[in-house]
Amino acid sequence: MAETELTQDDVKHVAQLAMLTFEEQKLxxxxxxxxxxxxxxxxxxxxxxxxxxxxxTVTENVNVLRTDTANNTHQGSELLANAPEAENGLIKVxxxxxxxxxx
Amino acid sequence: MNYFETDLTQLHDxxxxxxxxxxxxxxxxxxxxxxxxxNVNAFITVNDDAALAQAKAVDDKGIDATNLFSGIPIAxxxxxxxxxxxxxxxxxxxxxxxxxxxxxxxxxxxxxDAIMIGKTNMDEFAMGSTTETSxxxxxxxxxxxxxxxxxxxxxxxxxxxxxxxxxALGTDTGGSIRxxxxxNGIVGLKPTYGRVSRWGLIAFGSSLDQIGQFTRTxxxxxxxxxxxxxxxxxxxxxxxxxxxDYTANLTGDIxxxxxxxxxxxxxxxxxxxxxxxxxxxxxQFEAMGATxxxxxxxxxxxGVAAYYIIASSEASSNLQRFDGIRYGYRAKDxxxxxxxxxxxxxxxxxxxxxxxxxxxxxxxxxxSYDAFFKKAAQVRTLIVQDFQRVFEKYDLIMxxxxxxxxxxxxxxxxxxxxxxMNDVLTIPVNFAGLxxxxxxxxxxxxxxxxxxxxxxxxxxxxxxxxxxAFEQATQLFKQIPQVGGQK
Numbered sequence: 001m002a003e004t005e006l007t008q009d010d011v012k013h014v015a016q017l018a019m020l021t022f023e024e025q026k027l028x029x030x031x032x033x034x035x036x037x038x039x040x041x042x043x044x045x046x047x048x049x050x051x052x053x054x055x056x057t058v059t060e061n062v063n064v065l066r067t068d069t070a071n072n073t074h075q076g077s078e079l080l081a082n083a084p085e086a087e088n089g090l091i092k093v094x095x096x097x098x099x100x101x102x103x
Numbered sequence: 104m105n106y107f108e109t110d111l112t113q114l115h116d117x118x119x120x121x122x123x124x125x126x127x128x129x130x131x132x133x134x135x136x137x138x139x140x141x142n143v144n145a146f147i148t149v150n151d152d153a154a155l156a157q158a159k160a161v162d163d164k165g166i167d168a169t170n171l172f173s174g175i176p177i178a179x180x181x182x183x184x185x186x187x188x189x190x191x192x193x194x195x196x197x198x199x200x201x202x203x204x205x206x207x208x209x210x211x212x213x214x215x216d217a218i219m220i221g222k223t224n225m226d227e228f229a230m231g232s233t234t235e236t237s238x239x240x241x242x243x244x245x246x247x248x249x250x251x252x253x254x255x256x257x258x259x260x261x262x263x264x265x266x267x268x269x270x271a272l273g274t275d276t277g278g279s280i281r282x283x284x285x286x287n288g289i290v291g292l293k294p295t296y297g298r299v300s301r302w303g304l305i306a307f308g309s310s311l312d313q314i315g316q317f318t319r320t321x322x323x324x325x326x327x328x329x330x331x332x333x334x335x336x337x338x339x340x341x342x343x344x345x346x347x348d349y350t351a352n353l354t355g356d357i358x359x360x361x362x363x364x365x366x367x368x369x370x371x372x373x374x375x376x377x378x379x380x381x382x383x384x385x386x387q388f389e390a391m392g393a394t395x396x397x398x399x400x401x402x403x404x405x406g407v408a409a410y411y412i413i414a415s416s417e418a419s420s421n422l423q424r425f426d427g428i429r430y431g432y433r434a435k436d437x438x439x440x441x442x443x444x445x446x447x448x449x450x451x452x453x454x455x456x457x458x459x460x461x462x463x464x465x466x467x468x469x470x471s472y473d474a475f476f477k478k479a480a481q482v483r484t485l486i487v488q489d490f491q492r493v494f495e496k497y498d499l500i501m502x503x504x505x506x507x508x509x510x511x512x513x514x515x516x517x518x519x520x521x522x523x524m525n526d527v528l529t530i531p532v533n534f535a536g537l538x539x540x541x542x543x544x545x546x547x548x549x550x551x552x553x554x555x556x557x558x559x560x561x562x563x564x565x566x567x568x569x570x571x572a573f574e575q576a577t578q579l580f581k582q583i584p585q586v587g588g589q590k
Contacts, residue, residue, distance in 0.1 A: 010465075011461070014461050014464050014465045014468065015461065017464050017468060018419060018448075018460050018461055018464040019423075019426070019444045019445050019448050020445065020448055020449050020452070020457055020460065020461070021445050021446075021449050022449075030457075030458070030461070033458060033519055033520075034458065034461060034462060034465075036518075036519065036520040037411060037458070037462060037519060037520050037523075038462075039520070040407070040408055040411070040520045040523065041408045041411060041412055041475070041479075042408075043405060043408050044405055044408050044409060044412075044478050044479060044482055046405075047402065047405055047481075047482050047485065049478060049481035049482060049485070052481040052484050052485060053481070053484055054477055054480035054481050054483070054484060055480055055481075055483040055484040055487055055534075056310060056480055057310045057340070058296055058310065058487070058534075058535060058536030059296065059297055059339075059340040059536070060297070060342070060560075061297070061339060061340055061341075061342070061343075064336075064339040066336050073204070074203050074204070078203050079203060079429075081201070081203075082199075082200060082201065082203070082429070082430035082431075083428075083429055083430060084427065084428075084430075084431075084432075084433035085433070091428060091429060093428060093440055093443065094437050094438070094439055094440055094442075094443055095439055095440070096439060096440045097439060
């Protein structure tokens with residue numbers, strides 16, 4: 001793990017990946033805070049992890065299988081009650097491509 | 104009424120003997136919550152009407168003399184789904200969300216005819232150590248309203264400690280049950296990973312998250328675990344192991360028990376008073392016939408750093424689902440679909456959640472994965488191995504739950520890196536999936552000091568055994584909050 005100095009451009013790039021956006025003044029504040037956190041995280045460099053396997057889960061279960069049975073738990077109308085906008089039993093979303101914008 | 108001088112068994116007897124009905128108990132509980140809430144803000148939703156209707160149904164059916172929970176009000180943290188009842192996870196993102204199904208833990212409490220009295224406040228999506236990141240304002244510490252209650256399950260902890268309820272469910276990803284239990288002087292248990300189904304828990308860090316419970320006493324705590332533990336085919340990490348009766352071995356006898364005290368847990372950053380309290384607790388255990396010996400968990404100090412990579416990475420993945428489309432907050436005036444995603448997430452998530460999503464997305468992104476995510480997962484292995492070595496020789500590990508007692512509201516909000524150090528003692532337990540409890544071990548400056556007890560996988564029974572002996576010997580659970588501090 002190399003010494004990382006986070007720039008505002010890095011933060012903008014990650015924000016884009018995470019589907020978030022930050023106003024300019026907040027971006028500066030956020031970059032500093034994230035950089036502080038990364039400095040804390042970089043203490044991991046002190047640990048020799050050569051040939052150490054990674055742990056991603058501690059469950060003792062392996063390949064849990066069950067019968068795939070159909071059930072009728074939820075009705076469409078019930079599920080749609082939480083949708084911000086719905087019409088004719090469907091969830092409504094804005095245009096996927098904004099036609100008013102130039103290509 | 105408040106719940107300071109009673110417990111599940113006593114209340115159950117009163118209900119069975121018809122000294123009080125479930126409706127009367129629920130009404131009295133609601134009245135007390137209404138009064139207490141102006142000070143503590145432990146609840147996001149108080150379930151007035153539905154709780155009373157439920158209590159009436161239980162009374163009509165008759166209190167079940169064989170069921171300890173029949174007709175007893177219980178609170179649930181607001182990231183655990185409750186059908187048709189607002190479940191926000193403390194976020195603007197879900198501020199209008201009513202689940203269409205119950206979490207398994209909720210279902211199990213309903214199955215016992217417990218009364219769902221309300222949903223408790225929490226840090227947004229369980230990310231925080233003070234309950235200050237909640238969209239619904241901060242909860243206050245039950246012992247001092249100028250102090251934080253801990254987090255993320257601060258609402259559940261404060262509700263129990265301030266006598267609003269006898270028991271509450273919480274969740275723990277890096278200490279979110281144990282740390283608020285410590286700050287509020289009550290009993291909080293994070294069960295073994297896989298012991299309690301996570302079905303219907305709003306996911307944060309899926310390899311770490313676990314549902315558990317807060318109570319005033321050890322016996323009550325064990326009784327709640329008896330109900331919510333067990334296999335569930337809807338959670339593939341849930342264990343098929345049999346659920347023992349956790350109340351069975353509460354004898355007070357811990358002769359011959361081997362307890363380890365890691366030197367790292369009393370080292371740098373741990374306040375003098377906390378250290379003294381825990382050393383006194385160790386003496387108490389020895390006086391009761393247990394042995395306490397110093398051990399080392401050399402990698403525990405790297406837990407916080409590894410945790411903020413792993414938990415944040417899992418969170419950035421889990422929180423992708425909040426996109427403003429099917430449920431939750433949707434921003435107005437989006438130009439197109441992509442704009443809708445970005446605006447809804449930017450407006451719907453608070454700063455701490457954004458920080459974690461950003462950190463996680465960064466750690467998992469091309470070019471960072473090996474250096475950050477994989478490195479942290481390797482350090483996790485070393486932390487797990489530290490515990491394995493100690494548990495070859497010992498039954499239990501003890502230490503403080505938190506480095507200090509509860510601090511002032513607002514004190515650490517602007518310094519996330521310092522805030523994260525709060526969880527230095529609790530995080531390693533989540534990494535290893537072990538069961539851990541916090542129980543009150545004394546007071547410093549009028550505020551409770553939590554003792555942390557950790558056992559082997561699925562050996563909650565040993566924690567309960569030791570905690571019960573300690574509780575009976577010290578009688579600390581009889582201390583109740585007096586605002587302005589305990590003498």
